[in-house]
Amino acid sequence: MPIVKHPRATEPLWHEWDRKAQKCGLRHTAYAVNGDQYTGEWLDNLKHGKGTQVWKCTGAIYSGDWKFGKRDGYGSYSIPDPVTKEYKKVYTGWWKNDKKCGYGVTFYPDGERYEGEWSSGLRSGWGRMYYQDGSIYEGQWLEDRPSGQGMLRLLISRLVISSAKQLGGTSTTFTAHHMHDCALSADCKVTLDQWLIQMKSALASRGNSFH
Known part of the structure; x- marks a missing residue:
């Protein structure tokens, strides 16, 4: 009786190659076609878990x-x-x-710094901004702008301000040596006269005055 041999089903080689190419778990550095590189954990061929990315075009690093x-x-x-x-x-x-998104600290090129909440890449929520001139705004933010309740602290060190309006025929000037708090409106914009009124009140409460 003749013996019939059935050909064994063979899996295409590309199936095996594809399995080996799938990245899952901790892997050594993987390089993209554009030169970017990633070292860390993967899941189903996607970066997932702890890892470090280096972008070749800018040299930037995320870890x-x-x-x-x-x-x-x-x-x-x-x-x-x-x-x-x-x-x-x-x-x-x-x-x-x-x-x-969430709490984070951003360092700006001119030495300024923001500490606070973020949403969709924008300052949103409660945060504190340290400006280059030494002033500090702490309060609510919305879509990258001060919005809502907040406090602006102005650092004044032997600073002389001349009012654009002549009061009593002479310009109004003052000298101070302290940091004063000024409550601001939603968009944190203050005219010079408004600012002088607020500063006069702050100075008076501390026993200082214009001169």
Whole structure:
């Protein structure tokens, strides 16, 4: 009786190659076609877990949490200084869907700093902004602008202000040596006269006066 041999079903080689190419779990550095590189954890071929991304075109680095290919969780973002080439931290805090979201700290190139809440990459919620001139705004923000209740602290050190309006035939000037608090409106915009009135009140409450 003849023996019939059935050909064994063979899996295409590309199936095996595809399985080997799938990234899942902790992997060594993976390089993209454009030169970007990522070292860390993967899930179903997506960055997921802890990892560090380096962008070749800018040299920027993100190190922190990822979810399904996007920055999500806690992490820090840094860029290289164009002169010294040393890395400077730009943002440290929470992310969601590849954008700043939750509490975080941003460092600006001119030395200014923001500490507070973010939403969809914009300052939103309660936060404190440190400005280059030494003044500090602390209060509510909405879509990257002061909005709602807040306090602006103006640092005045031997600063002389001349009013644009002549009061009593002479210009109004003053000298102070302290930090004073001024409650501001929603958009944090104050005219010079309004600012002088607020400062006069603040100085008077501390026993100082215009002269």
